[in-house]
Amino acid sequence: MxxxxxxxxxxxxxxxxxxxxxxxxxxxxxxxxxxxxxxxxxxxxxxxxxWGLLNFTGADRQRYLHNQSTNQIQQLQPGQSCDTVLVNSTARTIDLATVHILDDALWVQVSPQKKTFLLEWFDRFLFPMDKVEISDLSxxxxxxxxxxxxxxxxxxxxxxxxxxxxxxxxxxxxxxxxxxxxxxxxxxxxxxxxxxxxxxxxxxxxxxxxxxxxxxxxGEAAWEKLRIHQGRPAPTKNSPKTITLWKQGFGIAFPLIKAATLARKPLPASIPTKALNSASLGFNFLPP
Incomplete structure (x- = not known):
């Protein structure tokens, strides 16, 4: 891209x-x-x-992104925003993204290193029956x-x-x-x-x-220093596994009910129980 x-x-x-x-x-x-x-x-x-900015439309857009990430995307209402971790089927972190819930769309901001990959990755996991369209606003x-x-x-x-x-x-x-x-x-x-x-x-x-x-x-040089100071992982540098996000100290809100659900089911967004337990010290768990 x-x-x-x-x-x-x-x-x-x-x-x-x-x-x-x-x-x-x-x-x-x-x-x-x-x-x-x-x-x-x-x-x-x-x-x-x-940075990448992806646009999700269609009736299933929140359910689809909910199943590809760690936060409770499906429960959010227009006007709400959240950070969420995009993960693959083996609990490896793909990116830390920011999601904005609009009236008729989702805007998903992703890291510059991952924008091309994620546009292709999301499209690859769409099934014919999914009412989701993904476009690039970058x-x-x-x-x-x-x-x-x-x-x-x-x-x-x-x-x-x-x-x-x-x-x-x-x-x-x-x-x-x-x-x-x-x-x-x-x-x-x-x-x-x-x-x-x-x-x-x-x-x-x-x-x-x-x-x-x-x-x-x-500029970028100064932002990179701030990134390290704040503990935000860079996807291509220091987050080969899900746990790395929280070893850096950059905890984000992670709903407890979603954690339990992901640990039990083998969906593309699932996180194995062992990985979840290892990383849990860095999560800010939200009540159900």
Whole structure:
């Protein structure tokens, strides 16, 4: 899967910032040494538009994704969001994904290293009777991650509205610069903040508006340091087995009832009891 360069990435390049070897993201904005202090006292702005964004539609979309991952996707309602671990039949972790439940679709954000594989993998496990269609939205949206203690204040200044709180994960639609933007509570590093999904044609304008409010740009090199600090596994580097996700200390909510169900049944999303027991110290179990 090749993502065309978005107008925002072209803007970064024209500003003279170096790109990664793949040409999909900015390596550094020249402020890496100050990043740790910046997110502790202010707010970082990370362009993660090179991550994958998959769109699930059809009547069976929640049931299908529920059976391919660890969280209770089938029970979620529109407006809710969650992290979930995508696993194969032998309990090996494929990726840590973020799911947003829309009225008529699921948006699934996946790691950049796994976007091509997962699009093919999901399609391979579809049966003719499954009422599910999967499409690729990668590159059609700029995904901007706001990370830091001032994220809410800055976003409220930009929108002029008081943001709803979603302590257990959720999203709302906000009008920003004339665009209807999905704003999800949280980000990929479990830091205070939000994630915005912006139509690519509006990415530059909204990036500039956020920067004018005092946000600090974060490139790939700085984000990688934060990833290690926060304990988020990189799929191709340090998560060959399911347990690795939680050995890193990056625990996510995992429903207790789903854990018991997965440990008992040999479905593609099942996790063997031994692996489940080994990893359970890192789970944040939710009540049924």
């Amino acid at each position: 090749t993502i065309a360069m978005t107008p925002l990435l072209q803007y970064h390049q024209h500003q003279g910032f170096p790109l990664t070897a793949s040409g999909e993201a900015v390596v550094t904005f020249g402020n890496d040494a100050d990043i740790s202090q910046d997110f502790s006292n202010g707010c970082l702005l990370y362009d993660q538009s090179h 590159g059609q949206f700029n995904i901007l991650s706001l990370m830091g203690v001032q994220a809410k204040e800055i976003l409220e200044k930009l929108t002029g509205v008081t943001l709803a709180d979603f302590p257990n994960g959720g999203h709302q639609f906000l009008e920003i610069q004339g665009q209807n933007i999905l704003c999800a509570t949280g980000n990929s590093l479990k830091l205070p903040g939000y994630t915005l999904y912006i139509p690519a044609e509006a990415g530059v304008e909204i990036w500039q508006a956020l920067m004018n409010l005092g946000m600090i740009p974060c």
